[in-house]
Amino acid sequence: MLPLSRARAAFRILISRTSVRLLALTLSTILLYVLVIDEHVRPPTRFGMTFADYEEAEMGTASVNKSSTSIPKVLLVSAMFPLAKSKHSKADYEDWLGRFLGSVTTDLYMYTTPELAPMLRQIRDDALPISSMTVNASYTSPFDIPPLRGLEETYTRMNNMDKEKWHHSPGLYAIWNAKPFLLDSAVKHLAAQGKVYDYAFWNDGGSFRRTHRYKEWPSPARVEQVWEEGAKLTGRKKEDLLFFPIFQTPDWQLRKWKEGMGPIANSVQFSEGTLYFLGERAGLIKATGSFFGGSASTIQWFSKVFYAYHHYYLTRGLFVGIDQDIFNALFLLFPERIFTVWMNDPLAPAHKGITPSPSLKPSLERGYLGECGAEWFYYQFWLADRSTRDVMRMIWLREERWRRWGWWKERKLCRVTRAMSMLDVLRRSFGEEWKSPPKSVVIPGENRLPTSSASGQSDATTTTLRRNKGNFWQVQVSKRQYP
Ligand SMILES: *[C@@H]1O[C@H](CO)[C@@H](O)[C@H](O)[C@H]1NC(C)=O
Ligand SMILES: *[C@@H]1O[C@H](CO)[C@@H](O)[C@H](O)[C@H]1NC(C)=O
Numbered sequence: 001m002l003p004l005s006r007a008r009a010a011f012r013i014l015i016s017r018t019s020v021r022l023l024a025l026t027l028s029t030i031l032l033y034v035l036v037i038d039e040h041v042r043p044p045t046r047f048g049m050t051f052a053d054y055e056e057a058e059m060g061t062a063s064v065n066k067s068s069t070s071i072p073k074v075l076l077v078s079a080m081f082p083l084a085k086s087k088h089s090k091a092d093y094e095d096w097l098g099r100f101l102g103s104v105t106t107d108l109y110m111y112t113t114p115e116l117a118p119m120l121r122q123i124r125d126d127a128l129p130i131s132s133m134t135v136n137a138s139y140t141s142p143f144d145i146p147p148l149r150g151l152e153e154t155y156t157r158m159n160n161m162d163k164e165k166w167h168h169s170p171g172l173y174a175i176w177n178a179k180p181f182l183l184d185s186a187v188k189h190l191a192a193q194g195k196v197y198d199y200a201f202w203n204d205g206g207s208f209r210r211t212h213r214y215k216e217w218p219s220p221a222r223v224e225q226v227w228e229e230g231a232k233l234t235g236r237k238k239e240d241l242l243f244f245p246i247f248q249t250p251d252w253q254l255r256k257w258k259e260g261m262g263p264i265a266n267s268v269q270f271s272e273g274t275l276y277f278l279g280e281r282a283g284l285i286k287a288t289g290s291f292f293g294g295s296a297s298t299i300q301w302f303s304k305v306f307y308a309y310h311h312y313y314l315t316r317g318l319f320v321g322i323d324q325d326i327f328n329a330l331f332l333l334f335p336e337r338i339f340t341v342w343m344n345d346p347l348a349p350a351h352k353g354i355t356p357s358p359s360l361k362p363s364l365e366r367g368y369l370g371e372c373g374a375e376w377f378y379y380q381f382w383l384a385d386r387s388t389r390d391v392m393r394m395i396w397l398r399e400e401r402w403r404r405w406g407w408w409k410e411r412k413l414c415r416v417t418r419a420m421s422m423l424d425v426l427r428r429s430f431g432e433e434w435k436s437p438p439k440s441v442v443i444p445g446e447n448r449l450p451t452s453s454a455s456g457q458s459d460a461t462t463t464t465l466r467r468n469k470g471n472f473w474q475v476q477v478s479k480r481q482y483p
Contacts, residue, residue, distance in 0.1 A: 057413040060350030064228035071220045072198035077186040078205045079111035083171050097123050100208040105215050108133040109186035113140050142174035145181050147307045158321050173321035184303035187296045201293030213391045218383035226419050230339035233421040239295040245379035246340045255430035258437045262318035263325030289327050308443045338422035343378040344368045350417040370412035371396040
């Protein structure tokens with residue numbers, strides 16, 4: 001045998017012996033860790049929570065006077081219109097919608113194209129009565145709905161002015177801007193068939209992508225409870241209140257915003273968002289209102305107001321492609337009818353005793369109320385019934401066991417926080433003396449005379465307000481003239 005091949009053989013034996021030993025060592029280290037050390041270095045989380053722990057987590061629940069014992073009827077409305085240049089396959093849609101249509105048992109009204117309609121029916125849980133989901137395939141595109149009919153070309157021109165043109169399209173603007181109409185129409189369409197709901201909500205189809213246990217969601221009793229709380233906070237009747245979860249407070253410079261300045265754009269959205277692009281480019285999420293609603297009359301009012309301002313800004317050459325920007329403007333114009341939940345309110349009583357998660361800022365998740373999953377979807381937890389909230393609390397606690405940052409800190413059960421009136425939120429940012437700006441746009445069918453003229457304030461204004469005092473809310477109020 002040649003010395004070379006002998007050496008090779010010896011090397012091979014050496015390799016295999018070394019690797020076997022290494023493997024054994026690794027395995028026994030892991031075993032030792034799991035059996036002995038783990039118990040001592042594990043993050044200080046007690047999985048055996050006591051009754052008192054759960055009670056503490058519930059402390060933000062408002063004690064409301066149970067004036068009505070009736071359980072309201074709740075409807076969810078959503079839509080699934082595939083985008084022309086979407087990279088998502090049918091399987092992706094099936095996967096996202098499965099956690100919504102297949103899990104949530106609340107009555108649903110879904111708008112979609114004739115092609116996707118059978119798929120939606122197939123995803124819906126078979127155990128539920130057929131009548132619990134209405135599929136409306138009358139529109140093949142969101143440009144078919146009356147308020148957006150004939151706007152394809154205008155929206156295409158508007159797209160050229162969009163700084164985020166590369167991931168936005170005219171079709172996407174239309175999907176976003178169709179929501180208030182679709183919600184209102186669904187409620188009316190069902191009412192005409194004798195199906196009347198006390199509350200209806202727009203809910204984005206993709207908003208249930210994560211592990212959850214929500215079934216009868218939003219819990220009708222909980223909805224009634226938070227509307228009672230909202231009525232108390234705003235001094236308005238429950239049926240006049242619109243609910244919109246928020247995500248950040250606006251930059252104080254917006255206190256000078258006026259009706260004529262147009263939709264309010266920002267890099268981190270004010271309101272809870274649609275994660276259309278999550279997973280692809282998590283850092284560039286363009287968020288839009290993924291959940292909002294109220295009574296039938298409030299939904300109708302909101303739809304009228306939304307399209308009145310949409311058309312007003314559109315005819316003035318302003319960019320109206322992102323529904324959330326219009327919503328932001330409406331928050332400032334009609335704060336008295338809106339109430340909200342703000343998970344990261346540092347002054348909320350429920351926040352007491354919780355250190356914000358170190359991961360809060362970069363990821364915009366978790367944070368001020370304990371382990372609550374993704375901040376974007378805190379409203380889901382907030383509107384769930386008590387036992388589902390407890391189940392979700394334990395799911396998040398377990399998920400958070402191995403986070404990289406702040407692993408040494410004790411995990412707390414996700415807490416319920418209070419509701420807030422939009423006026424309080426805005427006054428927190430703008431100062432107690434802030435008042436909603438004067439309104440001049442006439443809302444069809446609303447017998448309100450325009451308040452003092454808003455004329456002459458901003459026809460030619462291009463106001464760009466920039467980041468301030470480390471506030472997350474980067475603001476741009478700009479007049480974008482598209483050709
Ligand atoms: C609840 O309502 C009843 C009847 O309207 C009233 O007498 C009572 O004081 C209220 N309680 C609270 C806590 O508001
Ligand atoms: C679909 O919705 C629209 C708008 O609400 C309504 O006019 C139409 O009748 C509905 N179509 C079906 C088939 O339900």
